Amino acid sequence: MNSNSEEKNQGNSRSLNFLESIIEEDIKNGKNKSRVHTRFPPEPNGYLHIGHAKSICLNFGLGEKYNGKTNLRFDDTNPTKEEDEYVHSIIEDVKWLGFDWEDRQYYASDYFGQLYEWAVKLIRKGKAYVEEQSAETISEQRGVPTRPGTESPYRNRPIEENLGLFERMRKGEFPDGSKVLRAKIDMASPNMHMRDPVMYRILHATHHRTGDDWCIYPMYDFAHGQSDYLEGITHSICTLEFEIHRPLYDWFLDNIIETEYRPRQIEFARLNLTYTVMSKRKLLELVKGNYVNGWDDPRMPTISGLRRRGYTPESIRNFADRIGVAKRDNTIDVGVLEFSVREHLNKIAPRVFAVLNPLKLIITNYPEGQVEELDIELNPEDETMGSRKVPFSREIYIERDDFMEDPPRKFFRLGPGREVRLKGAYFVKCENYKKDEAGNITEVYCTYDPETKSGSGSTRKVKGTLHWVSVDHAIDAEVRLYDRLFKTENPDTVDGEVDFKDNMNPDSLKTITGKIEPGIKGAKALDKFQFQRLGYFCVDPDTTEDKLVFNRTVPLRDSWAKKNK
């Protein structure tokens, strides 16, 4: 899986991203014995999304590239928000993306015992104290970024007293919120996180793994760096908003450990996508409010949503590689994601005929009752995929958009007197058509030219080629046509009182019934196809034995539609 880095290093360029530069520098200097060990540390309080995929690809990618390792670690220090369901979904998603953490699946909760001992150690060193004021008071005393805070009256409590109180906190003698353990650092620091941050809080809550063993839980800042340390992590890669936490990350380690080895926190800019919201909170809101049908709704930017939509792990990994990584805020055009999935599906998806908006076409000079089994390639991009048989007969469906009563000259499809090729079959020429009282075209009448059968060597040319499905052989399927969930490029933008949900696209899902060639029978959930000339489609898990359901992953590029916009 090193092909990407090899590609990058081709020629004489050594194009490294800033993370790789740092790592190579560290390796060169023999830092941490030149080891590289990363980790992906999700909190199990929601489903993973495409932004996490970037982080996963980064962390595991770096591990692979530098012959190191990557751990999966659940950052589960807050029992009130974390659930087992999320742990399972995260495991499934990371695996599906194609990464392997072997036996290195850890939990911050694995370290609760060690963390507790280290907290005691800091108390003994006079670097931590038990606070008894309310959260509100602590917050007030912390000050604001531009003004220093004031010291807590409990700040200089004797060590023995702190030890006793902390012990009793652990034993469950105090109610939630009545006390916290704070690090004694600097109430005047311009960095708010250094103003005696909370290390432990009392939470009489059942933890998804440790049950009721604990009623005090460490805060993120008191857990993350030490967890990294315990796992031998060398490069602890996280997003930009933790930049300001780094001094604290280092402070705890410096005051707890004596070894030369030390993990290093490095921050990168998180992914933003146009027409997409990416915060867990907002995604949760969409799910809970039934704006979408669950975390894996194909319109969601979650990994599970993308999977159900028909994205492949390869396409997501290529996407992550393509967008790069840096420290400046960025918004990627969602078109890049779509390009990535088309790129992969074009190579692997078998082609199939499906008519989504059917118009009946009758070939008047084709014998009634006759059926030809035509042999049609499965993928022009990959001959080894071979071909399939498609039945052809006197009455077929074509796409309504492929016929115009009064077409412009550049319209390469069917119209009165015009001739087109039916892909894999014959040329047909439109002789007539029928309309209902409302003026809708109901049937098109054509004649075919038997000399023009595909593969017969006929040299006649025609400009347009249409896909089609035999009326008698067509299989009905439910087809879910998805469009972007939001109609504005940046749904998060708060113009006045606008809620992000007000920016939702009311037409993000259209469900129709399509006519598909009979060979589609037996398709299994998540099987992917190109509906020729339309787009890439994927079998939805809602499919049953007698009802096929497809999701449109992404339409094909359509320069004709674009020109006519």
Next chain:
RNA sequence: UGUCCUAUGGUGUAAAGGUAGCACAUCUGGUUUUGGUCCAGACGGUCUAGGUUCGAAUCCUUGUAGGACAACCA
């Protein structure tokens, strides 16, 4: 009126003091039994002002702009 981070085509991302390149998007043209794919080409960029240097996207200073930080969340 604090600290920290960031600034390269429309959007991303390279160039480690020496030809500003690549991808997506956009536009042309070619091939094509998918108006797809593929191929070829075009358009378009170093935030400002100084300084160092033979030479600055890169180093220094200044300004400007954007972002982060004031949960007992992560």
